[in-house]
Amino acid sequence: MGNLATPFSIGRTVNPVPGTKTTGRILVVEDDPAVQKALRRLFETEGYTVETQSDGQSAIESFQSSPPAAMVLDLRLPKVSGSDVCKEIKALSPSLPIVVLSAASDVSDKVLLLELGADDYVTKPFSPRELLARVRAALRHTTRAPEAQVVSFDDISVDFKKMEVKREGKIVVLTAQEFKTFQFLVQNADRVISRDELLNEVWGYQNYPSTRTVDNHILKLRQKLEKDPSSPVHFRTVHGMGYKFVR
Amino acid sequence: MGNLATPFSIGRTVNPVPGTKTTGRILVVEDDPAVQKALRRLFETEGYTVETQSDGQSAIESFQSSPPAAMVLDLRLPKVSGSDVCKEIKALSPSLPIVVLSAASDVSDKVLLLELGADDYVTKPFSPRELLARVRAALRHTTRAPEAQVVSFDDISVDFKKMEVKREGKIVVLTAQEFKTFQFLVQNADRVISRDELLNEVWGYQNYPSTRTVDNHILKLRQKLEKDPSSPVHFRTVHGMGYKFVR
DNA sequence: GATTCCTCGTCAAACAGTTGTAAGCTTCAA
DNA sequence: TTGAAGCTTACAACTGTTTGACGAGGAATC
Numbered sequence: 001m002g003n004l005a006t007p008f009s010i011g012r013t014v015n016p017v018p019g020t021k022t023t024g025r026i027l028v029v030e031d032d033p034a035v036q037k038a039l040r041r042l043f044e045t046e047g048y049t050v051e052t053q054s055d056g057q058s059a060i061e062s063f064q065s066s067p068p069a070a071m072v073l074d075l076r077l078p079k080v081s082g083s084d085v086c087k088e089i090k091a092l093s094p095s096l097p098i099v100v101l102s103a104a105s106d107v108s109d110k111v112l113l114l115e116l117g118a119d120d121y122v123t124k125p126f127s128p129r130e131l132l133a134r135v136r137a138a139l140r141h142t143t144r145a146p147e148a149q150v151v152s153f154d155d156i157s158v159d160f161k162k163m164e165v166k167r168e169g170k171i172v173v174l175t176a177q178e179f180k181t182f183q184f185l186v187q188n189a190d191r192v193i194s195r196d197e198l199l200n201e202v203w204g205y206q207n208y209p210s211t212r213t214v215d216n217h218i219l220k221l222r223q224k225l226e227k228d229p230s231s232p233v234h235f236r237t238v239h240g241m242g243y244k245f246v247r
Numbered sequence: 248m249g250n251l252a253t254p255f256s257i258g259r260t261v262n263p264v265p266g267t268k269t270t271g272r273i274l275v276v277e278d279d280p281a282v283q284k285a286l287r288r289l290f291e292t293e294g295y296t297v298e299t300q301s302d303g304q305s306a307i308e309s310f311q312s313s314p315p316a317a318m319v320l321d322l323r324l325p326k327v328s329g330s331d332v333c334k335e336i337k338a339l340s341p342s343l344p345i346v347v348l349s350a351a352s353d354v355s356d357k358v359l360l361l362e363l364g365a366d367d368y369v370t371k372p373f374s375p376r377e378l379l380a381r382v383r384a385a386l387r388h389t390t391r392a393p394e395a396q397v398v399s400f401d402d403i404s405v406d407f408k409k410m411e412v413k414r415e416g417k418i419v420v421l422t423a424q425e426f427k428t429f430q431f432l433v434q435n436a437d438r439v440i441s442r443d444e445l446l447n448e449v450w451g452y453q454n455y456p457s458t459r460t461v462d463n464h465i466l467k468l469r470q471k472l473e474k475d476p477s478s479p480v481h482f483r484t485v486h487g488m489g490y491k492f493v494r
Numbered sequence: 495g496a497t498t499c500c501t502c503g504t505c506a507a508a509c510a511g512t513t514g515t516a517a518g519c520t521t522c523a524a
Numbered sequence: 525t526t527g528a529a530g531c532t533t534a535c536a537a538c539t540g541t542t543t544g545a546c547g548a549g550g551a552a553t554c
Contacts, residue, residue, distance in 0.1 A: 118376045523529105
């Protein structure tokens with residue numbers, strides 16, 4: 001199910017898997033409990049994980065302890081104003097998408113938003129769908145990595161845009177999950193990857209199946225892509241550790 | 248504001264192609280230093296080179312000494328007005344994309360903009376993402392080879408200008424939404440496109456229907472354009488991912 | 495080298511999620 | 525008021541994923 005390339009696993013850079021669903025953790029900063037609740041529901045029903053904070057100070061702390069995939073920020077906040085939160089966070093992490101909620105009067109002032117560094121905004125009262133759409137758009141644009149679109153090796157070539165894998169010139173049909181797994185492995189070639197990591201990165205937070213599931217997907221990939229699936233060359237097992245993809 | 252995502256803004260297709268390189272030099276003409284700074288940051292984080300000028304006179308001089316790839320121009324400028332700058336530069340170099348920043352009151356009449364020769368405009372306050380999108384779109388105009396106005400395949404031909412689709416020489420009537428969907432798919436042929444992306448790009452922010460709606464439109468397109476709608480050749484389903492249009 | 499414990503590969507049934515389709519509803523404009 | 529477009533809903537049909545069982549193969553210990 002959902003996945004997102006959690007861009008922020010602890011202390012390591014992970015290649016996001018593009019083309020996956022845009023789920024992930026969203027930090028909602030809003031002081032009105034009613035709105036907070038509504039926003040939580042809105043995003044959760046769409047498969048996002050939601051963290052809420054009611055004031056600017058805790059928002060920044062939360063951001064620092066575990067950066068979310070995107071942020072929805074009310075400009076009217078107690079203590080530290082939303083504007084300051086926005087500026088501060090954008091200074092720390094320019095690529096983090098921030099969508100600002102504001103009263104119409106807040107943004108009457110020329111280009112305030114631009115100066116804040118916010119990516120987008122909706123004015124209250126806003127349509128839930130519009131907010132959703134904007135958050136999605138914001139996420140999508142940052143998620144899209146300008147990575148190689150086509151990778152070839154051996155007699156195999158992969159086109160990530162088309163989501164197409166060829167072997168000896170013939171198209172090999174991979175399922176969505178197989179493809180995501182393959183893509184992650186390819187983009188992390190030569191590195192040993194544990195089942196847990198695969199589950200985290202390819203499957204994501206939402207559902208977390210057993211490690212046997214990973215085995216099965218590796219099995220399928222071997223069957224479909226290895227010359228001799230019983231003695232795999234590319235999809236190597238690292239006993240007691242996980243798997244390693246070698247070109 | 249016009250809907251960015253609709254393929255019909257300003258008489259031309261906004262085709263958000265992912266992976267498009269966003270490089271080039273942008274000349275920003277803006278007198279407010281704060282806004283100037285914010286714009287610089289906005290574009291620079293996206294990989295553009297930015298040159299700023301604070302008044303019309305220097306803008307024109309800068310343009311003449313080294314023409315940029317695109318221009319962002321505030322209408323309210325000291326000395327020479329933005330309008331005059333726009334006219335003058337468009338006279339010198341009609342193909343240079345110019346996106347105008349204006350207060351809502353300035354452009355009460357769209358005709359004005361046409362007279363100026365501006366390619367697009369955003370009114371303050373604007374969403375940074377929107378400005379970015381419009382500049383990108385404007386750049387694509389000139390950067391890209393002009394897109395085919397007529398596309399043919401199989402026994403189908405589409406004339407995007409006329410908004411006319413023919414099958415076996417006979418006109419097939421598509422509704423507006425069907426046509427937009429079709430157009431987006433055709434212009435992103437071979438790429439797997441998720442329902443979310445379609446909703447964002449074809450439907451846009453203002454209304455954001457359920458993903459089932461997308462299915463229905465695909466259904467209609469298949470019925471109208473596929474030889475055998477029950478085993479579609481062109482409008483392919485990519486299970487768990489979305490759709491892919493193949494010629 | 496034999497024994498034991500653990501990990502991994504494999505399979506097919508059960509389950510869950512996704513998509514196709516039709517029918518009804520809402521909206522908007524004529 | 526009516527009709528067309530397009531959105532929503534419901535559900536069946538389908539496809540892919542997960543699980544659990546079992547045996548084979550490694551690793552560690554003696």
